[in-house]
Amino acid sequence: MTDQPAPIQPILGTTTPRFAGSSTFVRLPELRDVDRCDVAILGAPFDGGVSFRPGARFGPMAVRQASRAIRPQYHPQFDVQPFAELQFADAGDVSCNPFSIAESLAAIEARAGELLGPAEGPHPVDGLITIGGDHTIAYALLKAVNRRFGKVALVHFDAHLDTWDTYFGERFTHGTPFRRAAEEGLFDTEASIHIGIRGPLYAPTDLVDDEALGFSIITCDDLERLGVDEVAQRIRSRVEDRPLYLSIDIDVLDPAHAPGTGTPEIAGMSSRELVMILRGLAGMNVVSGDVVEVAPAYDHAEITSLAAAATVYEMACLMAVKERGIPEGRSPRIV
């Protein structure tokens, strides 16, 4: 990144109030405003794959607005100024068809592919963080990611497995993206893991089927017993230095922390657990990711949207520190 101009950074909250100005994610520049872009933030406002509470189509809009609350310049645990290290930009939304899963997946795959480019050849961006929308979109995103990066590791934070086969005959829904992606070999099943799983299932075979696809599981009950550092360590061991795709369903958080989602499950993670696990992944080779399933109509005081925005931000920092990890003694000063 030598010889490049310094990145255009988000608008600073001490000069323009955070409640004013740009509606981009953390008030980053728009993609059209930058000459180069390392990582793009993309909205995928689609919720046609939802089986219970709809509304995630308003997720990108709500997460961007909630991101105003974030002062994003410096992350002390990572000791990084992510937007000074890399050029991030907001690429706006994919225009999905609310009445067609197939068309919407095609549009998302096309736009993500256009941004990431193929493995060989021009790469408008080197990484992509997508704000959903429902989890159906992960399938389209993995297709584009696979075309660019090949078989990635998949670390999937969610209350649910999302490896079911079909609902009402429909193969592409928010409960099935990783089954479809596995069938098509889009990720490395030796390096895939679900984090935060909980709640009852349709049948014991759900777990058998999931395991057959190669997934490991760390449940929320496991987290209670293992603690955040051990969970992070197990993820690191599972993934090693593979290129990594992070897919984070906001319902991995407990409904107390994320009421605004479509299929809430009690007994989930706290937001502190989520970010501390993510911080434990510093130095891993995160190439892209998504944060999905924010349904603002069920939110209160924007706490879910804010949690999602902060998760996107942690992911951005992971991408900014991926070549160096975080310094010894993560937390800056302890008495």
Next chain:
Amino acid sequence: MTDQPAPIQPILGTTTPRFAGSSTFVRLPELRDVDRCDVAILGAPFDGGVSFRPGARFGPMAVRQASRAIRPQYHPQFDVQPFAELQFADAGDVSCNPFSIAESLAAIEARAGELLGPAEGPHPVDGLITIGGDHTIAYALLKAVNRRFGKVALVHFDAHLDTWDTYFGERFTHGTPFRRAAEEGLFDTEASIHIGIRGPLYAPTDLVDDEALGFSIITCDDLERLGVDEVAQRIRSRVEDRPLYLSIDIDVLDPAHAPGTGTPEIAGMSSRELVMILRGLAGMNVVSGDVVEVAPAYDHAEITSLAAAATVYEMACLMAVKERGIPEGRSPRIV
């Protein structure tokens, strides 16, 4: 249970959407739809015993609606399909008199007694899970349970002791059921315990009086230090193999997890702690129970109702596994 027809199970969410169809608890059959019933779910919509925020009269309705969010077929931590093991059915609501505590308690006791039957003789059902309603109803339920099972152990999850004597001269309120029940010898005071107690009290004698009734206490501060597994172990040691009645006031959860209740106390349990303690009781002889004090008018995005519904479901699973406990290595797979 040999030679019996397979239970009629809840409607499956993959064939009829969860937002459609029956309003029974997890879309179970109604009691009139089954030939036999092992465990009945009963609503007791009464809140005339409440001293602060009323509204728990809408609890049964709200908990049933929120239970739509649950896919109840298989519980992986218990490794059980509860509704395939036992026949559960929804017995509807007791018709209480909103203006009379005495009449309502009589109606609840009568209906519960009719369902459970006497110790000797015909037993329409073998277990009963009641959705409140305020905690006053526990007294009536314990009377019916005592008539069927004799002196049961009592494990009581709550922020409050509920062993006060009277309020404004009234002996039967949501703060007094266990004093009344103890006075009448309805449960085994050698095997009774409060879990989750916190918050200030009227006087130091509150604790003295409570101890004199035989109760042990595990406070929420204790839980923070002991952890869920140790708490579960202490409950097991206290109760041993006695027939056990579980009475769960949803305010045992922190207001972050259960805002929709009448007498919230901060510094409570997370929903994860609650279900993990309950899962730690697998194999205990749970004969009946209640989940009370959901006041939907104070809820948001149904998170309280959902927590209560999930708690009823955990209780149902406990009843389904009571003769075998749960398999070794509770959480199905850990990487």
Next chain:
Amino acid sequence: MTDQPAPIQPILGTTTPRFAGSSTFVRLPELRDVDRCDVAILGAPFDGGVSFRPGARFGPMAVRQASRAIRPQYHPQFDVQPFAELQFADAGDVSCNPFSIAESLAAIEARAGELLGPAEGPHPVDGLITIGGDHTIAYALLKAVNRRFGKVALVHFDAHLDTWDTYFGERFTHGTPFRRAAEEGLFDTEASIHIGIRGPLYAPTDLVDDEALGFSIITCDDLERLGVDEVAQRIRSRVEDRPLYLSIDIDVLDPAHAPGTGTPEIAGMSSRELVMILRGLAGMNVVSGDVVEVAPAYDHAEITSLAAAATVYEMACLMAVKERGIPEGRSPRIV
């Protein structure tokens, strides 16, 4: 109706509290509980045709729960005890496919057709009031109604015309049902009218196209100037004694009265205006109808669901008085 047993009526609120017991509409009997049924209440929980805020899939559930607030025995303006005049019953929900507009429309048409029967032959019911769901379902319902009653008059209360052609290439959405129905000749375009239209449009041709389909329009601005009685009179003149289908989008109400809907438009009707217009239709030959577009996630204190439930109830009364109208001096006593 001579020689028939008296109808089974809703549970009475003075003997079983309204917050207890059955979750059917106004606690009517279920369809399976009656020997005959004059009018069925049907839920159609489908919102896959929505272009803005989704969530109407939870409409039937919410409207039934809100109907608990209604004491439905006697309607003084109509001077009728509707459930003593006719046997009403709750026919439950159609099981729709949330991922397929086509399958859902087919399922709704099939279920409505099964209930209403063909023009000649067995008629399980003589009338149907359907609770949506989004307005897409009106097309399917009109197909079934047309098969039974032939070309009906259509009185359509809505903020929007719903006669657009396609959205994103999709022909069956909540903005297009009456275009499709008109194309197929399902209703009598000489006797069709929109009431409550307001808000901007995509193009001037929207009105031209709508007029070409034969519709008349009474806007909300017209209502402000004409008053409720004159509006009712114009509807009567337009429809005369034709068999009449009433399709009521709850967004005909102002957002103050119905915040819980998908495409709110300010400057709408008050709920008083809506029911007074409906009461002005007494004696008209209402054969069936729908109340749609309740999106409970956006509601507050159930005011939208209650308005929808009360509208269903007014429609039920219209069906009960259709052969006699209402007595002179509609409002019972004026000082």
Next chain:
Amino acid sequence: MTDQPAPIQPILGTTTPRFAGSSTFVRLPELRDVDRCDVAILGAPFDGGVSFRPGARFGPMAVRQASRAIRPQYHPQFDVQPFAELQFADAGDVSCNPFSIAESLAAIEARAGELLGPAEGPHPVDGLITIGGDHTIAYALLKAVNRRFGKVALVHFDAHLDTWDTYFGERFTHGTPFRRAAEEGLFDTEASIHIGIRGPLYAPTDLVDDEALGFSIITCDDLERLGVDEVAQRIRSRVEDRPLYLSIDIDVLDPAHAPGTGTPEIAGMSSRELVMILRGLAGMNVVSGDVVEVAPAYDHAEITSLAAAATVYEMACLMAVKERGIPEGRSPRIV
């Protein structure tokens, strides 16, 4: 009122911000702070007589807090500075027993009687405006009012008649106060009238029974046709110059204007209609009154509590102008 010191007025919002300071009604002095008191504001936080949504026990607290929004010094339509004309004071709350209707009614009657005094003899106050609480309390208040003023006229704003006989055997509930009061001859049935009645009834006999008690009725449908000035005129004709008790159930307002109440009925009054009718009563001999049935748990942005507080304020102004009415050309200036 000559030779008396000027009244102690509410705290002025231009010197102490309205969000600061006293929690009395419109920041009036407490009763203990004044040497004499013409009219007292009393809270009656009791909701044990409620048949549907409870919560009005929090009404007095919420209405007082919402009254902060009012700048109460000068009412332009009445052209009066009510708190300069008469000494008003906040008399705090009656301490009711939440578990006993009988004890609570006795306590309210005692406190109101203590304040108003008997017809002959010392009168601590000359008028009383009570904030409920549910409508059950009106019975107790009318007893005290009757003892002081004899048979008063009764103008009753409500969606419901409140002249039912019993619920679940209970004679004193929020649906029965005026039947009980009529039976005991507490008001003048020749001069009693319900305003704002709407919604269905239990039976046609409800109206017959009500008429037998002597009540006239102006329904909300009548109001739509008559307009506010004619309604006010009919009330004046009915009551003439009798001492008048005003009993206002906040559910006389439409749920759009008052969602925070226990038994909402659609198709109600707007708040503008309510206050304009009240203003039309200027000069009538209002001796006392109540505003009841605010259930804050169902409110939003305090709109119901604010409507109730403003209604109490209008009532205060009526009492301040009762000897002179309002000037010609009510509204001060029209272009």
Next chain:
Amino acid sequence: MTDQPAPIQPILGTTTPRFAGSSTFVRLPELRDVDRCDVAILGAPFDGGVSFRPGARFGPMAVRQASRAIRPQYHPQFDVQPFAELQFADAGDVSCNPFSIAESLAAIEARAGELLGPAEGPHPVDGLITIGGDHTIAYALLKAVNRRFGKVALVHFDAHLDTWDTYFGERFTHGTPFRRAAEEGLFDTEASIHIGIRGPLYAPTDLVDDEALGFSIITCDDLERLGVDEVAQRIRSRVEDRPLYLSIDIDVLDPAHAPGTGTPEIAGMSSRELVMILRGLAGMNVVSGDVVEVAPAYDHAEITSLAAAATVYEMACLMAVKERGIPEGRSPRIV
């Protein structure tokens, strides 16, 4: 406007879903995206002048998001496609200083002045619609408007006079802008009028002082008696063909229609009344205007923000039709 390229219009909802894409007002182009601009939409996120509930700093953001619900292409009552007639663009927000009224007013005046330009000389835009923020900003806006257009007529929709002198010694607050503006001769006091005034006042002199500034008043009680068409006619008579500034405080609406505001007053306008009065001003010479006092934290389901957005849109249409008025027979078709 001949020989100019056709305006760039808002994104069309039938091709890009309204919940996707641009966060500008009704998804108009940004100012930087157009070569010329007739009317700019400007945000002024400042609420430091608020005396009761703060939060209007989030108004511009919320109104823009709510404007997504509007399909803005064609307004049937005005029979206009405003964005085809004139080039509108979103000029973003003024960056105010939340801690300084003086600096914020200066910044707003500077930005508005920069856009409108002086009377003689270059005019980047010919009209400005500003979204507040609290009403304090109107003073700054009138300064810029005065510099461009000279003494304008002022039509002020509000519950409050906003002509008080000082609060706590502060001369520039949301209750004083029109006193300050009058003192500086910024508008034509012969052609100024308040519409929608209601609620009590600090003193009788409030009205005297206001009248001394030259204002006429139409209260909400007047509106109830006069009707919308007569109110519009009186405004027209008062203003005649003067250049007109429209200042609309959203609290002119009743709290039922606009709960999300800082100083709600009951007994206000319905949104239908507001827009019908505005439509009655068609053909008047509206040169600029503002819509202020949306406090989203108190809103529900965006109904206030939507009402404000729709009001901005009506104002935009007024500016688009100002040279021709609206066609005879305003409402397009009446049966």
Next chain:
Amino acid sequence: MTDQPAPIQPILGTTTPRFAGSSTFVRLPELRDVDRCDVAILGAPFDGGVSFRPGARFGPMAVRQASRAIRPQYHPQFDVQPFAELQFADAGDVSCNPFSIAESLAAIEARAGELLGPAEGPHPVDGLITIGGDHTIAYALLKAVNRRFGKVALVHFDAHLDTWDTYFGERFTHGTPFRRAAEEGLFDTEASIHIGIRGPLYAPTDLVDDEALGFSIITCDDLERLGVDEVAQRIRSRVEDRPLYLSIDIDVLDPAHAPGTGTPEIAGMSSRELVMILRGLAGMNVVSGDVVEVAPAYDHAEITSLAAAATVYEMACLMAVKERGIPEGRSPRIV
């Protein structure tokens, strides 16, 4: 405290329902009602120093109302009846100027100084707990505290450092009080510590600057790893037996526990963690403190206000036990 009359205690909830009566904090006597006062509770309703969501001006009112939920007589973990040990009283609110930071700080300092008195001389009270209001007020409070107690230790619970220099040129805001206080030597920088810090910062220098002021930091990530008892121990080691000022920004809690605040940060403390750390400080020499930044408009079901009220109560208990600490075996009984 010998020879003094027993303190006047809060109204008891078993004799007057908690939803009735006094609006003082936990229904304590007002300051004017007591002859002497050990500790006063003071409201400081000011939010003019807020950089993001305003509304904390309503904090004192909301916290007092929420305090009704507390039964404050006996705290079992501290084994103290605080209001029997010391005379507490509610001193009402400081009347702040919402338009002037300087005047408001002066008013708060004056009132706090008047209550606490100087080091030598008459002391109306010996301790002060102030309810904010935004954090700007801490500067004024520290000035008064310093005048009475000299350089105090400062234990600061917050998500944010609040040691920034200026915002928009303003030196006194809610992000700068401790920088200003340090500059003026108001507290002992050798004994100052921030607890609960988290979230991103403006720049790495934020930490450097903060450290230069002498502060230690325990972040929320540290808390996750250290546990509550170790955190309490580190605070004790840092402060030792110095007079201690506790400043608690409610946003130290996670948004799940405290949504109703102005600058929420995810990944915060649970309310259980907060109170257990506070309980771990028993015996320390707490001389005064504040609880700030409750913004009720963003709260739900009063959970934030209740958490703040309970925090004030814990602080009151700390002051009541400061000379003796808490007994061995803190939690009264463990099975």
